[in-house]
Amino acid sequence: ELMAAILLGRGFSYFGGITCRTVNIRNVLNLEKxxxxxxxxxxxxxxxxxR
Structure with a gap:
């Protein structure tokens, strides 16, 4: 159970990191505009x- 939880957590954080990165890139582009x-x-x- 512990190993499964660790693997799930790693997979989730990995995919979460990808989505966070794409969102951050979009935010940065919007800020630059x-x-x-x-x-x-x-x-x-x-x-x-x-003035």
């Missing part, structure tokens, strides 16, 4: 001198 948009908006505002 957001920061790029923010930087673009800030650059436009500083050029326009609205």
């Amino acid at each position: 957001k920061t790029a948009k923010l930087a673009f908006i800030q650059a436009n505002e500083s050029k326009g001198g609205s």
Whole structure:
């Protein structure tokens, strides 16, 4: 029973790690898009001198 639990736990953590990685990659890409948009908006505002 213990061995089965250990093997199950390893398999679960392995697949969990893969899904976590793909989710993290998506989050990083979304964050990069957001920061790029923010930087673009800030650059436009500083050029326009609205602030």
